[in-house]
Amino acid sequence: MTVQYDLIVLGAGPVGENVADAATAAGLTCVVVESELVGGDCSFWACVPSKALLRPPSARDAARRVDGAKQAVSGPLDVAAVLARRDSFVSDWDDSGSLPWLESVGIDLVRGHGRITGERRVEVTTADGETVVLEANHAVAVCTGSAARVPNIPGLADAQAWTSRDATSVQNVPASLAILGGGVVAAEMATAFVALGSAVTVIARSGLLAGLEDFAGEAVGKRLRSDGATILGDSPVSVNRTGSGKVSIELDSGDTVTAAELLVATGRTPRTTDIGLESIGLTPGDWLSVDDSLRVDGVDWLYAVGDVNSRVLLTHQGKYQGRAAGRAIAARVSAPKTQAEPWGDLAASADHERVPFVIFSEPQVASVGLTAEAAAGAGYRTRVVDYDLGAVSGAGLHADGYEGFARMVVDEDRGVVIGVTFVGADVAELLHAATIAVVGEVPLTRLWHAVPAFPTMSEIWLRLLETYRAGE
Incomplete structure (x- = not known):
């Protein structure tokens, strides 16, 4: 069976949904192909379940930081209730609730594994072994995302280590958990599992949250240690699942870490190994290089949106790319030579130096744009303004003894x-x-007139601007 559409989207996660939605709203016919759950990793194994696990300890800690409230909060978390609440947010890993929306906006769904077999052509192998052939009148968008990268460490492949999917869908909290890596997944899952009662050891050769402002990793590490976690700056040289079922990790320091489970959080790899890229002259397993309209370099009908292009591996930025790509595809149907202008609807301009993200650790880390080091490396002539967030009156009201920091x-x-x-x-x-402020390039002379409400933590803006002026 061969079916024609204007646009074929591989992957029905948030990114693919946004590509299809934007294109459909502009009048194109669209189909999404999905081999797992509609809603993708974000909805079922990443953003949503991880934040569902992190919110109960965060809410408990918020109460404990305020005298008069902390007396009402005692005892450990109810782990069973935390996991049940997480299950409710992922609908017990059932995607049927996502299907009515697809139907309501006119997007068709084909379940199965899709592979590109030629120009604008995709073959889908369904669960029952049948083949559905899809042909695109105009474009194919690859929105297959990324998977956990598992490093080549002797014994690791046979040790049945967790990836982030296993951590966020956990049904029984282990007594102990070793985490390999020091990035966002490592910081968040260390925060969650310490709160849930695991003895956590983080093995991070480059430290926590390398690449961010130094004070971010220092603050998160300080809190994890105070909660009982161990953070090691070593590298694993071998991994072994012992006869007792525990995981043994030998480090380059000569020490050994033993834990009930091991979570590998050492980065991501593109899901492009088995989607037929070789049929159109591209290399399977590679990230796909794109322009700002998310069109793959050298292939005028192929788009790569979200994690798969390696520009920004964040759901909200992938959805942003999806909106731009869907509109660009639709615009080129009527005017094939349409170019995506910076800051227009057809370009993902903010994906270069203006990316916002939050790490939901304790404490939280929220950042947008360039770090001081990255800005200097990019050739900007900068001034760095630091301020103690705890000295802002709104912060003191928010929590007793508030500790925080801000950098502009x-x-x-x-x-x-x-x-x-x-x-x-x-x-x-x-x-x-x-x-x-960053995306809009609001001049400091104008930002000075954006008056923060009193008494809120947003007063930090006034303090940062005052500190900047004092240095003029």
């Missing part, structure tokens, strides 16, 4: 903010104001 990176030549990082309890809610 200013492009001195243009007088605009190009990077902001906040560390502290609940700083995620400060991030969008920073994102608007």
Whole structure:
């Protein structure tokens, strides 16, 4: 059976859904192909379940930071209730609730594994072994995302180690957990499992949250240690699942870490190994290089959106790319030579130096734009403004003894903010104001007139600007 559509989308996660939605809204016919669950990793194994696991300890800690409330909160978390609440957010890994939306906006769904077999042609092998052939009148969008990268460490492949999927879908919290890696997944899952009662050991050769402002990893590491976690700056040289069922990790220091489970959180790899890229002259297993309209370099009908292009591996940025790609595809149907202009609807311009993200550790880390080091490396003439977030009156009211920190990176030549990082309890809610300042390139002379409400933590903006002015 061969079916024609204007657009074929491989992957029905949030990114693929946004590509299809934008294109369908512009009048194109669309089909999405999905081999697992509609909603993808974000909905079932990543963003949603991880934050569902992290929210109960965060809410408990928020109460414990306020005298008068902390007396009402005692005892450990109810682990069974935490996991049950997580299960409710992932609908017990049932995607039937996602299907009515697809139907309501006119997007067709084909379940099965899709492979590109030629120009604008996709063959889908369904669960029962049948083959459905799809032909695109205009474009194919690859939105297959990424998977956990498992490093080549002797014994690791046979040790039945966890990836982030196993951690976020856990049904029985292990007594002990070793985490290999120091990035976002490692920081968040260490935070969650310490709170759930596991003895956690983080093995991070480069330390926690390398690549961010130094104070971010230092603050998260300090809190994890105070909660009983161990953080080691070593590298594993071998891994073994022992006869007792535990995992033994030999380190280059000569020490050995033993834990009930091992979580590998050492980065991501593109899901492009078995989608037929070789049929159109591309290399399976590679990230797909794209322009700002998310069109694959050298293939005018193929788009790669979200993690698979390696620009920004974040769901909200992938959805942003999806909106741009869907509109660009639709625009090129009527005008094939349409180019995506910077800051227009058809380009993902913010994916270069203006990316916002939150790490839901304790404390939270919220950042947008460039770090001080990255800005200097990119050639900007900068001034870095630091401020103790705990000294802001709104923060003191928010939590007794509030500890936090803020950094603003200013492009001195243009007088605009190009990077902001906040560390502290609940700083995620400060991030969008920073994102608007950075993406909108709001001049500091104008930003001075954006008056923060009293008494809120947003007063940090006034303090940062005052500190900047005092240094003029």
